[in-house]
Amino acid sequence: MDLRAWPKRISAMSPAHQNIRGQSDRLVEQPPDGGFPADLLRQNRRRALGLLGAITLTPLLRASSAHAAVAPANLSFRALRKGSPIGVHTVTFRQDGERLVVTTHIDISAKVLLFTAFYLKHDAEEVWQSGRLAAVKSTTDDNGIRLRVSGSAADGGFRIIGDEGPFLAPAQLLTSNMLWDVRMLREDRLLDVQYGGVIGLAVKPLGEALVDTPGGQVRANRHHLITPHYAGTLFHDGDGRWVKALIEAKGEIIEYALAI
Numbered sequence: 001m002d003l004r005a006w007p008k009r010i011s012a013m014s015p016a017h018q019n020i021r022g023q024s025d026r027l028v029e030q031p032p033d034g035g036f037p038a039d040l041l042r043q044n045r046r047r048a049l050g051l052l053g054a055i056t057l058t059p060l061l062r063a064s065s066a067h068a069a070v071a072p073a074n075l076s077f078r079a080l081r082k083g084s085p086i087g088v089h090t091v092t093f094r095q096d097g098e099r100l101v102v103t104t105h106i107d108i109s110a111k112v113l114l115f116t117a118f119y120l121k122h123d124a125e126e127v128w129q130s131g132r133l134a135a136v137k138s139t140t141d142d143n144g145i146r147l148r149v150s151g152s153a154a155d156g157g158f159r160i161i162g163d164e165g166p167f168l169a170p171a172q173l174l175t176s177n178m179l180w181d182v183r184m185l186r187e188d189r190l191l192d193v194q195y196g197g198v199i200g201l202a203v204k205p206l207g208e209a210l211v212d213t214p215g216g217q218v219r220a221n222r223h224h225l226i227t228p229h230y231a232g233t234l235f236h237d238g239d240g241r242w243v244k245a246l247i248e249a250k251g252e253i254i255e256y257a258l259a260i
Contacts, residue, residue: 071095075180075242076259079108081252086110087120089256091180100128104138104177110254118250119143124177124193132171133158138193149196162196169198176227182240185223194229202226211235211244213258218243 071093079087087108094101106122124138133153140147151160157168174184175191176199184190185203192199206222220235220243235244245256 071100072180074260077245077256078259080255080257081110086254088259096127098129099134102126102128102177102180108254110249116143122194124149126175126177126193133173133175133191136160136175136191136193138177140194142194147194149193151191151193151196158191160191160193160196162192162194164196167197173198176229179225179234180242182236190227192229199227199229206233209235211237213237213243214260220244 074093075091077089078085079089087106087110089106089108090104092103092105094103102125104122104124104126106120108121109119110117119141120143121141122138123140124136126133127135133151135152137150138148140149147163149160149162151158153159153171154168157171158173160167160169169191170189173189173191174181174187175193177193178184178190184201187201187203189198190201191197202225204224206224208219209222210217211220218237220237223234223236225232225234230247232245232247234242237243243258247254247256
């Protein structure tokens with residue numbers, strides 16, 4: 001879903017967007033006590049990349065020594081611009097013993113007249129065990145900018161390597177692709193699996209709305225998200241399953257519509 005995300009710039013930013021991006025030069029060692037984070041930060045300034053990871057908002061599986069865990073159902077979304085399809089975003093889940101392997105694939109391209117307005121291709125694999133990230137690897141092509149990230153659990157945290165080199169992040173952080181985990185809505189920092197390092201996150205509940213899905217109309221809870229890289233609104237049904245997203249991209253709204 002990032003909730004996944006592109007583009008590198010968000011046009012006509014609100015003051016809240018500008019405030020978060022303007023604070024992205026430092027890393028917060030401790031989260032703020034309440035409200036929207038005062039410092040939504042990371043170690044070094046990076047080019048903005050809006051990537052909304054796919055969402056299922058089912059709690060992350062925690063393997064039990066007494067019972068075998070069951071992987072969540074796979075997700076597939078269509079990306080729509082003004083009602084026209086411009087790409088796909090899928091998330092697949094595979095149980096590997098006590099580990100959950102999550103694979104994210106995004107391929108989105110939007111054209112204006114004969115020109116490509118923006119293009120994003122992102123592939124990532126995350127391995128989770130006992131509710132924590134054990135390993136990650138990803139590749140991204142953001143309008144011709146090619147990126148690669150890898151990382152693994154280490155003593156004292158999670159060692160992630162991106163475009164700006166290695167960085168030791170707190171072990172308990174979720175990733176920027178993990179909009180599929182309901183715990184993400186309570187976070188104020190994420191591991192950035194596009195560039196490496198840590199980014200800030202602000203979440204605001206917006207109330208309920210009716211959403212059309214392949215299985216019929218459902219009532220969904222809405223949350224607005226802002227990071228240094230993307231902003232948008234997520235919709236989750238009463239079971240915590242992602243059913244829709246609206247991503248702010250270059251002054252336009254890109255809709256994520258549930259395909260299955």
